[in-house]
Amino acid sequence: MEEEFQKKTYDEVAALKDLFLRRLMDDKIKTAAIVQLKENNEALQRQLDEKAITALVKEILLVCDRIDAQESVDDLTISVKEELLELLSRREFYRMPHSEIFDPTYHNAVGTAEETSEYPEKRIVKVVRNGYFFRDRVFRSADVIVSVRKR
């Protein structure tokens, strides 16, 4: 009688231990899944934030373009533009430095001019619209006029 009771207890403990171990494993897997989900979620959120900010920045750059296109600008306007460029650079958007040679990686040819001694073939004759980087990649290529060989 007692032996039977002992065996029953032992079996129950063994079953409980087994259940406990399996639950522990289960917990581990669930925790890992939650961590994974959280990471995915954060990555997605970052992508969304980036998408929202890049759309806004594209439009802000059009404001800077309008100021850049003017021949003479008052001090207030210049200071506004500088402020805009400053707040953009804090978010890792930078204006491209001027370069002499046309490179389609950075420059978009919007027009051509015949080559001269000052501007041999494939030189940038004029920057029509400034280009910008976001971090280490091209965010908006610069619109330029390029010198081409005489036809």
Added chain:
Amino acid sequence: MGRAIGIDLGTTYSAVAILQEDGKPAILPNIEGQNITPSVVLFPDAASGSDEPLVGDMAKHSVATAPLDVVQFVKRQMGDPNWRFESANGHSYTAEEVSAVILKKLKNDAEIALGQPITDAVITVPAYFDDARRTATRQAGQIAGLKVLRVLNEPTAAAMSYGLSQKKNGTVLVYDLGGGTFDVTIMDINNGEFDVLSTDGNRNLGGFDFDNRIAEFVFEQIRAQGIDRDVRTDDALVAEIREKSEIAKKSLTTVAQATIVLTVDGKHVRIRIPREEFESRTEDLLNTTKELVEDAMESAGKGWSDIDHLLLVGGSTRMPMVRKMMAVLSGKEPELNVNPDEAVAMGAAIQAYISANQQNDEGGNSGLPALVGGELMTINVSDVTSQALGVVLLNDHDQDENFVVIPKNAKIPTKGDQHARTVVDQQSCILVRVTQGEDSDIRYVTEIGSKEIPIPTYPKGAPFTVAYAYDIDQTVYVELYDETAHNIVGKFEIDRIMNMSDEEVQNAMRKIGQMDIM
């Protein structure tokens, strides 16, 4: 399991997607970090004399400096055996080869994004592409070093991205308004089989036309605000107006009024565009798409109560007026849960996964179920003829008339026949003139072949039947049947050689395979 990609090979832009491990498709960005790549190729004039083409943004940026070295819209040339591009270095390319250069760039970039090699792909084509253009697309893939698992209809891919499969049998209408083209397709889905019932569209109508209407309004307003010179000749200003018009169009999807601010000749111009103004100025564009939808419905023989799913694809369908027009027209709410710019590539990725797994499973030649997104699906797709085939006969008024034997949008393979009668006593032969096109006026159709077939002599009005059979091998089989003697008096084939031969494809593979593509 092999990794296979889906490729939306577009007229202006292309996109690549893959089915992820979680069963959801995702776009693979190119090496520049963009989700779409311009379908533009530049063959730079090189001192070495060998071609090292550039594809995508860099090629697009060079259009102005080297217009003769750049190929754009090559998709429109697919299946045209006579089209060639001559590079400055003296090399000549077919449309298949130029497309292969684009595909190779897409493949290379996808491999970098994935970090593993890609061998297999599904490439999408418009539903109206005929078999010659489909074969050309498949060959372009082969030349690029891809195993083309399938050439898939764009609307079918779009429907797949919406998860239409065995669980969602029924009839689906896909309204696809992209940047430069409009397509409408009606399909039946039956146990995973997609049947194209009808397809129609306009190759020159898209989002750009809507932007242009805003730009026109802006030009008018600039004049109204006292600037007298013609600003349309000012390239930089026109570019600025176009860009701002597009932004205004996009913002009008959520706000009731957009404002464009410009500085012209030192004068600051503010132009307000209420949504009503935009909608009334583009009503005709929308109506054109509406009429094409109605035509497609008619040729599919369907009423709106038959349509179970209404899908809007292409970025321009984000405009509220498109959704409203389709909702009013159909009495149904369109389904909108997939990004309309990416739906085609996403669907191609799903098909790529299914096809790749079917191939791995021996003996599974078709219709093998695969698990995608938790749903079992088997998918088969059938093609339709893009052009009607007809025969020229004398009508009741003794005039030449084109009679359609196989209509446009017929499912391939297909057959058709047309009754004819001899026109004079003791007529000794019948001239069978085979045409392409659906107009009854012979001036508006193209004769693709003809043959004079001798017949036994009968009194005038003896009955004959002209029968056509059209198969996926692009050949029209023509038979003339004598109804009096009950036998075939003559037959011939019209072989339309529109594609490259196997040998030509092999040569092109070597030519493009050796090339460095950036």
